[in-house]
Amino acid sequence: MPSFLEDNADLRYYFERGIDWDAVASLTEVGYTQPDGFRNVGDALGFYREVAGMVGAFAAEEVAPHAAEIDRGGVRLQTGEASFPPRLAGIFEKMRERELFGLMLPRELGGMNAPVLLYFIAGELLARADVSVMAHHGFHGGIAMAMLVLSLREGSTEVNRETGRIARTRWPAEIAEIATGQAWGSMDITEPDAGSDMAALRTVGEQDEAGAWTLTGQKIFITSGHGKYHFVIARTRRAGQGQAGNGAGSLKDLSMFLVRAYEDGPDGRRTRLASVDRIEEKLGHHGSATAALTFDRTPAELVGEPGEGFPQMLELMNHARLGVGFEAIGLAEAAWRLARAYAAERRSMGKTIDRHEIIADYLDEMEIDIIGLRALAMHAAFHEEMGQKQAIFGAFVAGADSATMAREAREHRAISRRATPLLKYLAAEKAVEMARRCLQIHGGNGYMREFGAEKLVRDALVLPIYEGTSQIQALMATKDTLGGILKAPQEFVKRVAQARWRSLSSRDGLGRRVARLQHLSLGAQQHIIRQTVTAKVKGRPIASWREEVFGQWNPRQDFGYALLHAERLTELLAHELIAEVLMSQARRDPERRAVLERYLERVEPRARFLHDEITSTGRRLLARLAGNGGGALAAAAE
Numbered sequence: 001m002p003s004f005l006e007d008n009a010d011l012r013y014y015f016e017r018g019i020d021w022d023a024v025a026s027l028t029e030v031g032y033t034q035p036d037g038f039r040n041v042g043d044a045l046g047f048y049r050e051v052a053g054m055v056g057a058f059a060a061e062e063v064a065p066h067a068a069e070i071d072r073g074g075v076r077l078q079t080g081e082a083s084f085p086p087r088l089a090g091i092f093e094k095m096r097e098r099e100l101f102g103l104m105l106p107r108e109l110g111g112m113n114a115p116v117l118l119y120f121i122a123g124e125l126l127a128r129a130d131v132s133v134m135a136h137h138g139f140h141g142g143i144a145m146a147m148l149v150l151s152l153r154e155g156s157t158e159v160n161r162e163t164g165r166i167a168r169t170r171w172p173a174e175i176a177e178i179a180t181g182q183a184w185g186s187m188d189i190t191e192p193d194a195g196s197d198m199a200a201l202r203t204v205g206e207q208d209e210a211g212a213w214t215l216t217g218q219k220i221f222i223t224s225g226h227g228k229y230h231f232v233i234a235r236t237r238r239a240g241q242g243q244a245g246n247g248a249g250s251l252k253d254l255s256m257f258l259v260r261a262y263e264d265g266p267d268g269r270r271t272r273l274a275s276v277d278r279i280e281e282k283l284g285h286h287g288s289a290t291a292a293l294t295f296d297r298t299p300a301e302l303v304g305e306p307g308e309g310f311p312q313m314l315e316l317m318n319h320a321r322l323g324v325g326f327e328a329i330g331l332a333e334a335a336w337r338l339a340r341a342y343a344a345e346r347r348s349m350g351k352t353i354d355r356h357e358i359i360a361d362y363l364d365e366m367e368i369d370i371i372g373l374r375a376l377a378m379h380a381a382f383h384e385e386m387g388q389k390q391a392i393f394g395a396f397v398a399g400a401d402s403a404t405m406a407r408e409a410r411e412h413r414a415i416s417r418r419a420t421p422l423l424k425y426l427a428a429e430k431a432v433e434m435a436r437r438c439l440q441i442h443g444g445n446g447y448m449r450e451f452g453a454e455k456l457v458r459d460a461l462v463l464p465i466y467e468g469t470s471q472i473q474a475l476m477a478t479k480d481t482l483g484g485i486l487k488a489p490q491e492f493v494k495r496v497a498q499a500r501w502r503s504l505s506s507r508d509g510l511g512r513r514v515a516r517l518q519h520l521s522l523g524a525q526q527h528i529i530r531q532t533v534t535a536k537v538k539g540r541p542i543a544s545w546r547e548e549v550f551g552q553w554n555p556r557q558d559f560g561y562a563l564l565h566a567e568r569l570t571e572l573l574a575h576e577l578i579a580e581v582l583m584s585q586a587r588r589d590p591e592r593r594a595v596l597e598r599y600l601e602r603v604e605p606r607a608r609f610l611h612d613e614i615t616s617t618g619r620r621l622l623a624r625l626a627g628n629g630g631g632a633l634a635a636a637a638e
């Protein structure tokens with residue numbers, strides 16, 4: 001029986017030794033105290049492995065063979081509703097029968113109570129088969145969990161402190177509908193002329209004198225936007241307030257709403273509360289419904305308090321960006337395997353082309369890049385889950401050391417915050433690169449639909465765009481990195497010195513190489529900070545320099561050099577972190593030393609090049625831009 005798990009030794013490593021499953025399972029199972037739950041990590045991990053095996057076999061047998069048919073069939077708009085072709089609808093029905101839509105929901109809400117990390121791994125397996133199917137799977141479980149998490153945060157979910165089980169929650173019927181595959185859900189942010197610039201959003205939530213809310217506005221590019229349940233970001237206006245929604249507001253004016261786009265009557269007739277204007281005709285992802293919607297005084301439920309929409313959205317977006325990272329890895333895996341299989345059969349000049357040096361080098365680089373990206377993805381997802389669950393466990397479970405768990409939760413979330421934009425950036429960019437390389441290895445055949453390579457290119461091209469563009473990820477990573485240096489400059493100087501010392505004195509040769517990579521990254525950061533500070537104090541009296549450096553910083557004006565090199569720095573930061581994660585694995589498991597060595601062989605020259613670009617280019621362009629009103633991207637990153 002083919003399986004996308006069993007044929008992937010690197011992915012299996014994370015079930016065998018690469019993840020601290022006891023830490024994850026213990027929190028998921030509330031200390032192994034649940035009467036219907038697992039009693040130890042062995043039992044829990046056996047179940048997780050079984051589920052991953054089921055998904056891996058399903059992806060290989062039921063999805064991948066039909067990927068071309070899904071691509072050709074697409075999704076159509078008929079009489080105001082999305083229409084799925086029979087094959088795709090049949091796949092969703094089989095997923096429903098396997099209860100995959102409730103994978104990570106608690107048992108008391110009808111789910112499998114699996115870790116979020118397992119949900120992400122399932123996403124990679126499905127994405128390798130077809131990214132459209134993966135997207136639909138993601139928006140089922142993801143939106144149902146969003147309902148639960150947002151309800152927990154606003155205090156409308158009650159947890160039995162003695163058992164750790166949910167006693168009641170705000171949207172139990174809605175969660176059940178999604179978990180059982182009866183309804184879809186989506187997150188609605190993007191509007192015409194308001195993509196990354198959320199301050200320009202125009203959709204308005206209005207509250208009447210009786211306290212009821214309605215939404216009016218348009219949303220576009222909404223994945224699974226044909227569905228019933230929508231988390232919508234809108235500008236808010238209470239009864240008696242002046243006009244809102246003119247696109248010139250503050251992020252503090254944004255609120256989160258849950259909206260039902262339709263209601264089905266007992267006679268089976270559907271009443272639309274929000275209209276689907278069109279299903280977008282896209283370059284790729286043809287099996288995924290991407291919709292434009294109009295809300296016209298559509299009834300809505302406020303989530304949390306007015307003005308909390310932006311931080312609530314960031315909570316959901318962080319989860320979505322991790323999902324895109326795993327999706328990109330799945331597509332890259334498909335590209336590498338398709339290219340490798342073709343190269344092993346295609347003969348040229350007396351041998352198969354996988355024996356030609358250039359092609360062999362391509363395939364080798366693709367393989368180790370995927371392994372590095374997967375290490376980063378597992379690292380990010382593990383710490384995100386630990387951070388979220390420790391915070392919940394500490395707050396809601398009797399006997400928990402709340403202070404300690406809150407502190408550890410913050411530490412885990414800080415690690416995840418560092419890793420997530422790096423994963424989203426590099427995985428998305430590498431997926432495009434690998435899909436393009438797969439097509440090239442196929443030569444002329446790659447340009448033909450029957451071989452599948454061109455589909456991977458089309459599907460990959462959206463990954464650096466949706467759930468936050470690559471450029472936004474780079475700005476986030478750069479902002480956090482430089483902000484951390486400015487807040488604790490002495491700690492940064494200490495890190496530079498330590499990396500330099502380890503690069504010279506470590507007894508472990510691989511440790512010295514990782515330290516040299518860290519020193520290159522820190523050197524690039526140091527150069528950017530030096531250029532930034534110099535520009536800020538230039539022309540100012542010496543007596544004011546301290547105030548300038550330790551005072552207020554304006555992202556629109558003060559970080560031009562950093563913004564210019566944000567993508568280069570982000571790629572360098574990603575390589576650095578992957579090397580650190582692989583080094584940690586190698587210390588625990590000597591078999592991973594060979595993986596780290598292969599990765600360093602590839603990224604050391606890349607890192608030197610990126611460092612050289614950051615430290616030696618850009619001044620001419622910045623001089624030309626001076627006075628031309630630059631800084632729009634910086635404003636979007638605020």
